[in-house]
Amino acid sequence: MTDSHADYSSAVATIRQKTDSRPKIGLVLGSGLGGLADHITDRVVIPYEEIPGWPRSTVHGHQGQLVIGQLEGQPVIAQQGRAHFYEGYTIQQVTFPIRVMHQLGVDTLFLTNAAGGLNENFTAGDVMLLNDHINMPGLTGLNPLIGRNDDDIGPRFLGMSQTYDRDLRELARDVALSSGITLHEGVYICLSGPTFETPAENRLLRLLGGDAVGMSTAPEVIVARHAGMRVMACSGITNKSIFEIDSDFDTNHEEVLEAGHVIVPRLMTILKGVLRRLN
Ligand code: HPA
Numbered sequence: 217m218t219d220s221h222a223d224y225s226s227a228v229a230t231i232r233q234k235t236d237s238r239p240k241i242g243l244v245l246g247s248g249l250g251g252l253a254d255h256i257t258d259r260v261v262i263p264y265e266e267i268p269g270w271p272r273s274t275v276h277g278h279q280g281q282l283v284i285g286q287l288e289g290q291p292v293i294a295q296q297g298r299a300h301f302y303e304g305y306t307i308q309q310v311t312f313p314i315r316v317m318h319q320l321g322v323d324t325l326f327l328t329n330a331a332g333g334l335n336e337n338f339t340a341g342d343v344m345l346l347n348d349h350i351n352m353p354g355l356t357g358l359n360p361l362i363g364r365n366d367d368d369i370g371p372r373f374l375g376m377s378q379t380y381d382r383d384l385r386e387l388a389r390d391v392a393l394s395s396g397i398t399l400h401e402g403v404y405i406c407l408s409g410p411t412f413e414t415p416a417e418n419r420l421l422r423l424l425g426g427d428a429v430g431m432s433t434a435p436e437v438i439v440a441r442h443a444g445m446r447v448m449a450c451s452g453i454t455n456k457s458i459f460e461i462d463s464d465f466d467t468n469h470e471e472v473l474e475a476g477h478v479i480v481p482r483l484m485t486i487l488k489g490v491l492r493r494l495n
Contacts, residue, residue: 223269227316230267235260235284241491242322242445243294244313244436246329247469248476249452250279250296252484259285264297270316271299271309276469288491293317300431301353302410311360311439318369318443324384325440326490328483330472331430331451332413334422335402340471341478342453343486344400344428345388346380351406351434358408360435361442370442379441384448384490391489397482402427404451406434412467418457428453450486452479 237260245252262282264270273280279296286292295313299305317325333342351359365372385401392399405421407413409431413421421429428451440447454475455467 223312224315224319226268227270228319231262231282231316231320234262237284237291238321239284239291239293240321240323241290241292242317242325243292243487244298244325244327245294245296246298246432246452247275248330248454248473249328249480249483251476251480252328252487253283253294253296255484255488256283256285256287256292256294259283269312271305271312273297273299274303275300276473288488289495290491293320293322298432298436301358301408301435302431307353307358307360307435308363311435314436314439315369315443318440318445322445324446325448326487327433327436327447327449329430329433329449329451330454330476331404331428332455332457332467333427333453334405334418334429334457335400335427338400338427338453338456340453340455340475342398342400343479343482344402344404344451344453345385346404346433346449346451347385347401348380349404349406349434349437350424350426351438353406353408354434354438360439370444374438374442376438376441379437379447381446381448384446387490387493388448388486390493391486395485395489397485399486400427404433404449405429407431413457415459415461415463418459422459429457448490450483452476452483454479
């Protein structure tokens with residue numbers, strides 16, 4: 217297990233040895249979206265394997281390194297790639313980097329993910345701002361806060377009705393409007409993966425009120441909110457969810473990575489715009 221204070225502290229110490237920067241803004245970049253970190257200047261890059269306790273990304277499309285530097289005049293720390301539950305990590309290992317970012321002083325977290333579009337109005341290449349989530353693994357007993365609570369970090373019982381920061385969402389909407397980007401808003405459903413959904417599962421998820429579906433983000437958001445961070449998250453819609461059996465198409469990882477090329481510039485515009493407005 218990697219959920220003791222000591223483990224976070226040695227990861228924090230390792231990162232602090234490599235940079236004097238004290239970022240307050242954290243970025244988590246999902247599948248095919250790591251290119252967002254290319255815009256960070258004055259950078260220090262730390263491969264995950266050099267940080268004690270840090271889970272490595274084993275998935276193609278996740279670079280597996282921390283990029284620390286400047287974006288829009290703000291010191292930021294970006295995870296270029298993340299670990300997922302389906303890679304065999306515990307849910308505490310998956311969320312370990314968020315606790316480390318918190319201990320480094322990060323108080324505002326922007327997360328991105330690749331997701332399937334359940335909402336029939338979404339097409340590949342679109343961006344959706346999360347205003348809520350359904351954490352399926354959490355509903356069935358895989359909540360990252362299960363276990364001993366560290367009261368120094370956050371409360372035993374965490375309210376989740378104010379999860380995606382209202383002010384940050386307003387800023388994101390404002391940026392999208394002024395830059396001509398269509399920004400959907402909706403509910404993200406987190407599944408464990410690694411299989412993509414069957415048509416029957418997609419119909420169920422739509423009935424449940426989901427607009428986008430993916431394999432990450434919700435556990436990290438829970439741990440960030442537990443530590444009191446402000447959270448904003450965006451899904452890059454990489455594919456339309458399939459609702460009918462015997463469709464000629466099937467969802468695949470290549471299509472997910474391909475759509476990232478269109479999504480990265482849109483997400484970058486939104487992210488940079490929000491950072492500018494935070495200044
Ligand atoms: N389902 C789950 N996760 C995903 C999808 C999807 O359709 N697309 C990208 N990540």
